[in-house]
Amino acid sequence: MSGDRHAVVLGAGVAGLLAARVLSERFSRVTILERDTLDGAEPRRGVPQARHIHGLLDRGRTDIEQLIPTFTADMAGRGATISEVLVGTRWYAGGLRVAPTPTGLTSVLATRPLLESVLREHVLARPGVRLRERTVARGPVGDARRVTAVDVDGENRTVTADLVVDATGRASRATEWLLDLGVRPPHEERREVDLGYTSRLYRHRPGQLGGHGAVVVSTGTDGRGGGAIRVEGDRWQVTLAGMLGDHPPTDPHGFARFAASLPTPDLYDIVSAGEPLDEPTPYRFRSAVRRRFDRLTAPAGFLVLGDALCSFNPLYAQGMTVAAQQALILRDCLDADDAALPSRFYAAATECLTPAWQLASAADLAHPGITGTRTLRSRLTNAYLARTHRAAHVDPRVARTLLRVVNLVEPSAALAHPRTAYRIAQRGELFPSPASRQPARR
Numbered sequence: 335m336s337g338d339r340h341a342v343v344l345g346a347g348v349a350g351l352l353a354a355r356v357l358s359e360r361f362s363r364v365t366i367l368e369r370d371t372l373d374g375a376e377p378r379r380g381v382p383q384a385r386h387i388h389g390l391l392d393r394g395r396t397d398i399e400q401l402i403p404t405f406t407a408d409m410a411g412r413g414a415t416i417s418e419v420l421v422g423t424r425w426y427a428g429g430l431r432v433a434p435t436p437t438g439l440t441s442v443l444a445t446r447p448l449l450e451s452v453l454r455e456h457v458l459a460r461p462g463v464r465l466r467e468r469t470v471a472r473g474p475v476g477d478a479r480r481v482t483a484v485d486v487d488g489e490n491r492t493v494t495a496d497l498v499v500d501a502t503g504r505a506s507r508a509t510e511w512l513l514d515l516g517v518r519p520p521h522e523e524r525r526e527v528d529l530g531y532t533s534r535l536y537r538h539r540p541g542q543l544g545g546h547g548a549v550v551v552s553t554g555t556d557g558r559g560g561g562a563i564r565v566e567g568d569r570w571q572v573t574l575a576g577m578l579g580d581h582p583p584t585d586p587h588g589f590a591r592f593a594a595s596l597p598t599p600d601l602y603d604i605v606s607a608g609e610p611l612d613e614p615t616p617y618r619f620r621s622a623v624r625r626r627f628d629r630l631t632a633p634a635g636f637l638v639l640g641d642a643l644c645s646f647n648p649l650y651a652q653g654m655t656v657a658a659q660q661a662l663i664l665r666d667c668l669d670a671d672d673a674a675l676p677s678r679f680y681a682a683a684t685e686c687l688t689p690a691w692q693l694a695s696a697a698d699l700a701h702p703g704i705t706g707t708r709t710l711r712s713r714l715t716n717a718y719l720a721r722t723h724r725a726a727h728v729d730p731r732v733a734r735t736l737l738r739v740v741n742l743v744e745p746s747a748a749l750a751h752p753r754t755a756y757r758i759a760q761r762g763e764l765f766p767s768p769a770s771r772q773p774a775r776r
C-alpha cells in the first residue's frame with residue numbers, strides 16, 4: 335500500500351461491497367457512500383429486487399470465497415440452506431425435470447438481504463474501510479481526463495478521491511455524469527423483455543417438496559417460470575415470473591393460479607398449502623442493459639461496475655456472480671498506472687461479460703415474442719438447447735454439463751464437446767416436444 339490513497343465506492347450493494355473489499359488491499363482508505371440506512375438483514379428501499387429470489391451461481395460463490403474464504407460457512411451459520419445443486423434442487427428446463435445427479439456445484443439458498451449483510455460484515459471489518467450511510471452521491475468532479483472527487487448531498491459536499499467507483503446499480507447516472515464532464519456516452523445494448531416478478535414468503539414445513547431445498551422452473555416458450563427456495567428462518571421464498579407483460583398477479587388467488595399454470599405442480603403445492611408470511615410483492619424489469627464503457631476513452635480515476643455496467647435479465651441469476659468476477663478482475667488490474675486502469679479494467683471485464691450476456695441473449699431469443707435479430711446461428715443454438723434440455727432429463731452426464739454451463743463454471747462450448755454432443759443427439763430425441771405437453775394444473 336503506497337502513501338495515503340483514498341478510494342470512494344458509490345453504493346453498498348453486492349458489487350460495491352466486493353469492490354471495496356478488493357480496494358482495501360491497495361488503498362489506505364476506502365469510503366463507501368450509500369443512500370440507504372443499512373440495518374441488519376432486512377430489505378431496503380435502494381435494492382427493491384431484494385424481496386425476490388436471488389440465486390447465487392456456483393461460480394459466484396467460489397469467486398466470493400477468493401475474497402471471503404468463510405463465506406459459505408458463514409451463510410450456513412446464519413441459516414442459509416447449503417445443498418448440492420441438482421441433488422438438493424428440483425430443476426425443470428424446457429418443461430422437463432433435469433436428471434438429479436451430482437454436479438460438484440453448491441447452492442447457497444438464502445435471501446438477498448442476508449447475503450448482503452454477511453458480505454457487509456466482512457468488508458467493514460477490513461482496515462481502512464468506512465461506510466457513510468444516508469449519503470447520496472451526486473456525481474464525479476473533474477474533467478474528461480481525470481476524476482478527482484465526488485459530490486455528495488449533505489454538509490461535507492465534496493469528497494476527494496484517487497479513485498471513484500460507481501456501483502449504484504441499474505439506475506446509475508454514470509452516463510449523464512460523464513456527459514457533464516465532456517465524455518461522450520457509452521453505446522447501450524438493450525434487450526426488452528418486460529419481465530414481471532411477484533414473490534411471497536411462506537412458512538416451511540418438514541417434508542415439503544420431498545425434503546428438497548429448492549425448485550427452479552425455467553421459463554418455457556410461454557415465458558412463464560418461477561422458483562421456491564428454502565431460506566433462513568425456516569421459510570420458503572417463492573417467486574413467479576412472466577415475460578412480455580404476462581406478469582404474475584399480486585392477489586393471492588391470481589398468484590396461486592399462475593403457479594398452477596407451470597409445468598410442474600411443485601410451486602402450486604407450496605403456495606396452496608402454505609402459510610403466507612407477507613403479501614405478494616411485484617417487480618417490473620423492462621430490459622437488460624449493457625453499457626459499452628469498453629468502447630470509449632474513460633477518464634482516469636473513475637470506474638463503473640456491477641449492474642451499472644451491465645444489468646442482466648434476472649431469470650438467469652448472473653448479476654451477483656458477474657459482480658464477483660468484476661471484483662477479482664479489478665484486483666488484477668490495480669497494478670496498472672492510474673491512466674491505464676479504466677481501459678484495462680473494461681477490456682478484462684468484457685471477457686467475462688460477453689459470454690454471460692450471450693448466454694442470456696440466446697435464452698431470451700428462444701421466446702418468440704422477444705425482439706432481436708435471430709441469426710441462423712442463434713436459431714441453431716436454441717434448437718440445440720431445446721434438445722439439450724430433453725437429453726438432460728434422461729442423461730445424468732448431460733444434466734451435469736448443462737448445470738455447470740448455466741452456473742458459469744464451464745464455458746457453453748462444453749455442451750458442444752463431441753462426447754456430450756453425441757449424447758445430446760442420441761438422447762434429445764427420445765421425448766416429445768415440451769410445447770406439446772400440458773401444464774400440471776390450470
Ligand SMILES: Cc1cc2nc3c(=O)[nH]c(=O)nc-3n(C[C@H](O)[C@H](O)[C@H](O)COP(=O)(O)OP(=O)(O)OC[C@H]3O[C@@H](n4cnc5c(N)ncnc54)[C@H](O)[C@@H]3O)c2cc1C
Nearest residue numbers: 345347348349369380388389471503640641648651653654
Ligand atoms: C428482480 C431481480 C432479481 C434478481 N435475481 C438475481 C439472482 O437470482 N441472482 C443474481 O446473481 N442476481 C440477481 N439479480 C441481479 C442482482 O440484484 C445484481 O446484479 C447485484 O445485486 C449487483 O448489483 P449492484 O451491486 O451493482 O447494484 P444494487 O444491488 O442495485 O446496489 C446498488 C446500491 O447503490 C445504492 N445507490 C444507488 N444510487 C446511489 C447514490 N446516488 N448514492 C449512494 N448510493 C446509491 C443503492 O441504495 C444500493 O445499495 C436480480 C435483479 C433483479 C432486478
